[in-house]
Amino acid sequence: MNRTVHNECMNQGRPREFDIERALESATRQFWAVGYEATSLTDLLKVMKLSKSSLYQAFGNKEALFIRCLDYFQNTMADDLLDKLHRTDSPRQFLADYLEGVIDEASKTSGRKGCLLVNTANELAQRNALVSAAVAKGSKHMMKVFTAAIQLAQERGEIATAVPAEDFARYYFSSVSGLRTMVKAGASRAELEPIAKLVMATLS
Amino acid sequence: MNRTVHNECMNQGRPREFDIERALESATRQFWAVGYEATSLTDLLKVMKLSKSSLYQAFGNKEALFIRCLDYFQNTMADDLLDKLHRTDSPRQFLADYLEGVIDEASKTSGRKGCLLVNTANELAQRNALVSAAVAKGSKHMMKVFTAAIQLAQERGEIATAVPAEDFARYYFSSVSGLRTMVKAGASRAELEPIAKLVMATLS
DNA sequence: CCAATTATGGACCATTCGGTCCCTATTGGT
């Protein structure tokens, strides 16, 4: 009656020898670096350091693994950002710093990875419903963080209250995505700085 | 001494039966709709309505064909936009209309194709030098159009001159890319309108 | 200590990928 299950609750039999979390992190890095399609099963096995059967046993298939990676990424990122936000004393500066971080990628010779959510939205949100849902969920999560930052800034008078925090947040999110695309298209730091300035100026 | 050539100049022997331009347009539509990797040779043959040997004879290979498509797209788009720009009497409205056109895609159930250049920048500008160069060239072309529009608007007092036209143009280009990503991520028209308003407001 | 259960490695599979090649049909130039 009880079929083989793909989750990790029952504990009888040989215990798993690898750390799910670590494996997930490695897979996420890989997807993040080169995208979904360009990441082959073989690549995944290499970076995750496990065998094909273990991977399929633990995660089902490539698509399901990817969805879990999207979730992992989103949570990690959002937590990290929230942490930074709560430790800063200028939410406005926090927003400016994040833009600056995006621009910093332009200077790097390699590894301009962007943001996994943005990349995925562009790569296959149009074609895959499950992925699309995961991206939407992740976007909402990020939006929450940005909205919180802008609300904080508005409370401290660092940003005008004429525009609702959510609208500003969405504008900011869109601007970040645009900047990331510019980076991928090969724009230089000198070209990107003025853009960031204009974005921050809009958040008057 | 004279090897088989992949171009279309010599005319001796059987003449080509298909229209290169039409074939290029079909291929471009396909790449535009689903991206480079997701477009298989078989797909191309179907939409271009020619045989594998004809394709390889005329275009070399998939990558070379893609580059030509990028070029075709870029020229077509830029010409079209320049045309619109020269026929409008308000360059500022022209810029606002273009943003509106991007937002219109969000309402469409299917075929949110975005912009081939932006898509390509995100998909493989990081991995392929030839493609990267083609994207850079295309971006410059688009930037020229936007810069021209903004200069015109500045001359007519529709946009402030405090910021150089090129900086504004790059900001605008980045904003368009960001909006496109939001569309792909599934944002609704209601969410996108305020973003467009803020962008146009920045182009004071 | 045994039975039940799971992990793991690796062989194996069908499909699809981009790309090559050959054969024949068709045309223009002379």
Next chain:
DNA sequence: ACCAATAGGGACCGAATGGTCCATAATTGG
């Protein structure tokens, strides 16, 4: 009329793809 040259159809190819399956090792609960 004939030759040179190209177009086009389709068979074929090696490599890589994601995925399945089975035999074996390892571990736990009873």
